[in-house]
Amino acid sequence: MRIGIYGGSFNPVHNGHIHLAKAAADEFELDRIYLVPSKISPHRSSDEYVPEEDRLEMLRLACEGDGRLCVCDYELKSDRVSYSIYTVEHFRSEYPGSELFLLVGSDMLLSFDKWFRFEDILSQVTLCVVSRQGGDMDELEQKAQELRKFGNILISSSAPLEISSTEIRKKIAKNSNFACYLDENVVQYIRSRELYSLRGERKLNYNTEDKKKFLKEHLSAKRYTHSMNVAAECRRLADKYGEDPDKAYFAGLLHDVCKEMPDDEQRELVISGGFTYCREELETRSLLHALAGAAFIKKEFGVEDIDILNAVRFHTVGRAGMSRLEEIVYLGDLISADRDYKDVDKMRKLAYTSLNAAMLEAFAFSMRSVIKKGGLIPICTAEGYNFYTRLERDEKKQH
DSSP states (O other), X not given: OEEEEEEEOOTTOOXXXXXXXXXXXXXXXXXXXXXXXXXXXXXXXXXXXOOHHHHHHHHHHHHTTOTTEEEOOHHHHOSSOOOHHHHHHHHHHHOTTSEEEEEEEHHHHHTGGGSTTHHHHHHHSEEEEEOSSTTOHHHHHHHHHHHTTTSOEEEOOSOOOOOOHHHHHHHHHTTOOOGGGSOHHHHHHHHHHTTTXXXXXXXXXXXXXXXXXXXXXXXXXHHHHHHHHXXXXXXXXXXXXXXXXXHHHHHHHHTTTTTTSOHHHHHHHHHHSOOOOOHHHHHOHHHHHHHHHHHHXXXXXXXXXXXXXXXXXXXXXXXXXXXXXXXXXHHHHHHOTTOOOTTHHHHHHHHTTOHHHHHHHHHHHHHHHHXXXXXXXXXXXXXXXXXXXXXXXXXXXXX
């Protein structure tokens, strides 16, 4: 059997996605194509995702009527970042005798050699590239030729259908017409569930004064001062790297909101909060407050912006493919004015010189500290270190 794998956020699934899947099935003679919505995308960690069950149901509705199109929830059920290599290995184990084809858009091909374990992916699948914009065939062929030493790459000759999920979400939020971009059943589903009609950043009230009052009442003077320092540092880093300074200040202010909460209350928030976590985080007291904090500000303050929630959630452990805001809060916590560890000045200088280099050094610093204390290193931290190591290597190669 010839099986296609097509991953993405599908937030929401639109006619361009279905066009790509059907075109690939026709041209590459695929018996079945599995559309795989991602849980935690390393490339789009700042996107505001609707609930997983909604993305899954919209995919099912969009795939109705074509027996070749199937929906797979493997990545949604996984506790790991949605790296394609893990999904490929899953399908290889599920269909050991089948020939696997990984479907990607043309924009993905151009950066494919930066994907996690891309050589291993190409050793197990045929990469099928379907253009998402006109006039890019020469560039695609050149990139494909560079990568063919690692495996087989096919480029579709089908005409592209240029549609953007981001633009669709904007149209829905502005109450503009969006029906022409989606399957009619998906349109009805979005309207019935009122999805995307009010994005998280609109819901969020960046009222920091009442949050400062709350922190002052619930944190020690030392922890409150640290929170204020981190918020200020995050604002400066946001100005430096083009992030929303108010958003960065808000996330930095709240990053330690649960730091001094009793352990049992933190664990209750972690378990009931709906965020994915690993065993090492649950077993390490100093890591609980980040997960608990994300759950707390969502529940108690009504924060819906996924980027702010992730910035609080990952400010201790980090992860691969962090958003710009996540990176800023991670570093802001490490270099705030009250920090006085050895080499903190070096870290501060690096943070304002090269964001990728600073992140790599921060991960290394964190892991050295944990190892020295005989602690446990969460999987997401190790993946984050590897991710930024590769980024730095690639950057040095380009220079």
